[in-house]
Amino acid sequence: MAVGIPKGRKKALEAGDIKNIPVHLSYEGKTDEVEILKLPYSPSIKIRESKKNDKDNRLYQGDNLDVLLELLNDPKVKGEVKLVYIDPPFASKSTFKSRSNRHAYHDFMDGGQYIEELRKRLIILRELLASDGSIYVHLDNKMAFHMKIIMDEIFGEKNFRAFISRRKCSNKNFTRLNYGNITDYILFYSKNQKYIWNRPYESWDEENMIRQYPCVDEKTGKRYKKVPIHAPGTRNGATGGEWRGMLPPKGKHWQYLPEKLDEMDRRGEIYWSPTGNPRRKVFFEDSKGIPKSDIWLNYRDLTNQNTETTGYPTEKNLQLLIDIVSTSSNENDLVLDCYCGSGTTLFAANKLNRRWIGVDIGDEAIKATIKRLNGDTDLHGDYVNKRKQKNKQLTFTDIKEQAFFSLFTNDTTEDS
Ligand SMILES: C[S@@+](CC[C@H](N)C(=O)[O-])C[C@H]1O[C@@H](n2cnc3c(N)ncnc32)[C@H](O)[C@@H]1O
Incomplete structure (x- = not known):
């Protein structure tokens, strides 16, 4: 029984169009x-x-x-x-x-x-x-x-x-x-x-919070996680150029303009690895919770x-x-x-x-x-x-x- 199938679609099906066949529930009295x-x-x-x-x-x-x-x-x-x-x-x-x-x-x-x-x-x-x-x-x-x-x-x-x-x-x-x-x-x-x-949002439980935000800022004591500071895709403008003498990795660009990155660094929002790689600090206190x-x-x-x-x-x-x-x-x-x-x-x-x-x-x-x-x-x-x-x-x-x-x-x- 083909109850509920629009007429146009029925014709298309009869003509052998078997792409994207919609699913219908069939029962008596529909x-x-x-x-x-x-x-x-x-x-x-x-x-x-x-x-x-x-x-x-x-x-x-x-x-x-x-x-x-x-x-x-x-x-x-x-x-x-x-x-x-x-x-x-x-x-x-x-x-x-x-x-x-x-x-x-x-x-x-x-x-x-x-x-x-x-x-x-x-x-x-x-x-x-x-x-x-x-x-x-x-x-x-x-x-x-x-x-x-x-x-x-x-x-x-x-x-x-x-x-x-x-x-x-x-x-x-x-x-x-x-x-x-x-x-x-x-x-x-x-x-x-x-x-x-x-x-x-759902609220964090302690265990989850520590797992997701494993680092503690030495100066402020605030908990944070490290995320990349670059994103996929090349750019011709300032975000594709050098910042602090460094180019973004191949095929990527900086997420922010160099001035903004400087400002973030001044505010203590950039983590520098021992080998000199920058990463952004995302602080737990800015989290609204876990998206439900x-x-x-x-x-x-x-x-x-x-x-x-x-x-x-x-x-x-x-x-x-x-x-x-x-x-x-x-x-x-x-x-x-x-x-x-x-x-x-x-x-x-x-x-x-x-x-x-x-x-x-x-x-x-x-x-x-x-x-x-x-x-x-x-x-x-x-x-x-x-x-x-x-x-x-x-x-x-x-x-x-x-x-x-x-x-x-x-x-x-x-x-x-
Ligand atoms: C599962 S209860 C709803 C409970 C409700 N969510 C609550 O928190 O109290 C289902 C309700 O649907 C009502 N109900 C069933 N058939 C109905 C109809 N045809 N028209 C209006 N209400 C109907 C019942 O009287 C019953 O109160």
């Missing part, structure tokens, strides 16, 4: 993109946050397919979303309950149905993204690999940025005859080649007794979301999570002065999100102490009753 964008939808329930600081933040309760289709007609949202993070059900064939044993959500879809339902939402999300926007999709080993192919189809392989492996929990005392599963995955795509990127890689080890989910949690079953690590939001959006940008659960993404976005839109279908999720945005979380595992009364982070009071009313009566709350 709908045409154009049809998906024209699907009918039911009006959604919108629970709107007070316009604090003029921020137009929104929380919707309903099937996100309906809400996303509706947002396609909203000029404030279509093409304006800078960051999407979603953490959909993982096809785990499980039912999830909150810590207080209330039903949160079912996760029974799998196979082609799962892929197609998520694909529909991803196609609409692509349309909602701004031209410099990005999307992060959090999955586990059940569906991440199928969805990688689907996301290549939707966003284009050239816009694939990273397949992040996250350590989700500590090593367990595994009894099964298998390796312990402690990883899940985040697929990161940008809408285009130019996208928001505030480079994230695609293996994330420091964002385990909430198992620590002292960690604050909403009690929602699949709540993700808050710092994970804070770091994603900081990296892939700027202040006042619009962030969207249409499987928002307990509102981790929305809370992170709010904290970082981004605007946000959250969607979830479940009562328990919406309640957890509102509770959390009101600054209300518990200490995980702390069933004895009374709930901590926190300072309110965000005022939901002016919509609170309305929100709860609409939640439990299914009334639609109009935009004010």
Whole structure:
């Protein structure tokens, strides 16, 4: 079945053009993109946050397919979303309950149905993204690999940025005859080649720092590493000529003009080897940290007794979301999570002065999100102490009753 292959490409394939054959995932019931964008939808329930600081933040309760289709007609949202993070059900064939044993959500879809339902939402999300926007999709080993192919189809392989492996929990005392599963995955795509990127860094540990910056400056005591002072390629100008009576090595040029090299030397930034070869000193104190890689080890989910949690079953690590939001959006940008659960993404976005839109279908999720945005979380595992009364982070009071009313009566709350 050749569903999803553009007509022009199909013809080229039939004519024997076998170069750059794109890969498609084929399954029964795969709908045409154009049809998906024209699907009918039911009006959604919108629970709107007070316009604090003029921020137009929104929380919707309903099937996100309906809400996303509706947002396609909203000029404030279509093409304006800078960051999407979603953490959909993982096809785990499980039912999830909150810590207080209330039903949160079912996760029974799998196979082609799962892929197609998520694909529909991803196609609409692509349309909602701004031209410099990005999307992060959090999955586990059940569906991440199928969805990688689907996301290549939707966003284009050239816009694939990273397949992040996250350590989700500590090593367990595994009894099964298998390796312990402690990883899940985040697929990161940008809408285009130019996208928001505030480079994230990880901090150095002592051992790594000493290995990377092995030298200590005799005068200042500052730690540094030595790097070449020349770069490949010949130059006709001053950087290709002599400096201190020395020519750059064959086929290379000085990285800086001779005056600049003199200045660096005066400042003690040049290391001279015993045989008189200059090298540049790169000081540890100027390092912003280690540029972050695609293996994330420091964002385990909430198992620590002292960690604050909403009690929602699949709540993700808050710092994970804070770091994603900081990296892939700027202040006042619009962030969207249409499987928002307990509102981790929305809370992170709010904290970082981004605007946000959250969607979830479940009562328990919406309640957890509102509770959390009101600054209300518990200490995980702390069933004895009374709930901590926190300072309110965000005022939901002016919509609170309305929100709860609409939640439990299914009334639609109009935009004010
Ligand atoms: C894994 S949880 C998200 C947890 C969230 N990232 C957090 O930190 O709390 C998945 C969420 O998707 C919601 N969900 C599932 N299907 C949905 C749909 N069709 N529309 C909206 N929400 C949906 C569930 O109610 C559940 O809260």
